Amino acid sequence: MDKRNALRAGAVTAAATLMMLIPSAAMALTRDDGDDPGPGLSVAQTLGLYVGIPLALFAIIAGLVMLLTKDKSKAAKK
Numbered sequence: 001m002d003k004r005n006a007l008r009a010g011a012v013t014a015a016a017t018l019m020m021l022i023p024s025a026a027m028a029l030t031r032d033d034g035d036d037p038g039p040g041l042s043v044a045q046t047l048g049l050y051v052g053i054p055l056a057l058f059a060i061i062a063g064l065v066m067l068l069t070k071d072k073s074k075a076a077k078k
Contacts, residue, residue, distance in 0.1 A: 041049065
């Protein structure tokens, strides 16, 4: 009986996922009123925006954490 319920749950989940994905792809082809897309990004701009900036922010935050906890760790060891 458990296998039957699991199979039913999997089928319902797969069907619900497909129903959500299919209309969104079809709607992407039609433009909305007032839709005014800007110029596309180059590869360098895309990499800088989605890879470079997050890495830089991570490095800055990690550096600040290391600097601010450096003195406390030395004082705790003594």
